[in-house]
Amino acid sequence: MDDTDRELLTLLQQDAGQAYAALGKAVGLSAAATHERVRKLRERGIVRRTTVEVDPQKLGLGVLAFVMVESSAWMGDSAEAFAAIPEIEEAHVIAGSASVLVKVRTTTTEQLQDVLRRLYAIDGVSGTQATVVLETFFERPPSPAP
Numbered sequence: 001m002d003d004t005d006r007e008l009l010t011l012l013q014q015d016a017g018q019a020y021a022a023l024g025k026a027v028g029l030s031a032a033a034t035h036e037r038v039r040k041l042r043e044r045g046i047v048r049r050t051t052v053e054v055d056p057q058k059l060g061l062g063v064l065a066f067v068m069v070e071s072s073a074w075m076g077d078s079a080e081a082f083a084a085i086p087e088i089e090e091a092h093v094i095a096g097s098a099s100v101l102v103k104v105r106t107t108t109t110e111q112l113q114d115v116l117r118r119l120y121a122i123d124g125v126s127g128t129q130a131t132v133v134l135e136t137f138f139e140r141p142p143s144p145a146p
Helices: 003-014 020-027 031-043 079-083 109-120
Strands: 063-071 088-093 100-106 125-132
Touching: 003 020, 003 031, 020 031, 063 109, 079 088, 100 109, 109 125
Parallel strands: none
Antiparallel strands: 063 100, 063 125, 088 100
């Protein structure tokens, strides 16, 4: 990956819907050369997908919580069980006092409580500790800078 690839990634993270001609102009390449570079970034797995960033607040998802999931067993094989709960946006196996960290968005605290109940139904889960977010300063994608 060179500086041009990194610049393209930065531009795509700002707006993935930009035309190849506009991207190429910004980095000093033709539209065709830009298209080829982006294709190669996809082939190499650097660009995993193109998506739309949606404002959760405007969808009524005003409750954001991070939940530490404690377990009595290894949880590394439980990805499908966590993925089956649609309110969970992310799930990570972690080191420390808990086994899994999940990011949950819901409309109400009552719905968050329901998610916690469903977490307890996952085999091996022995406890949870939820931290509700009061304000988000920022969220950002990974930087392509070296």
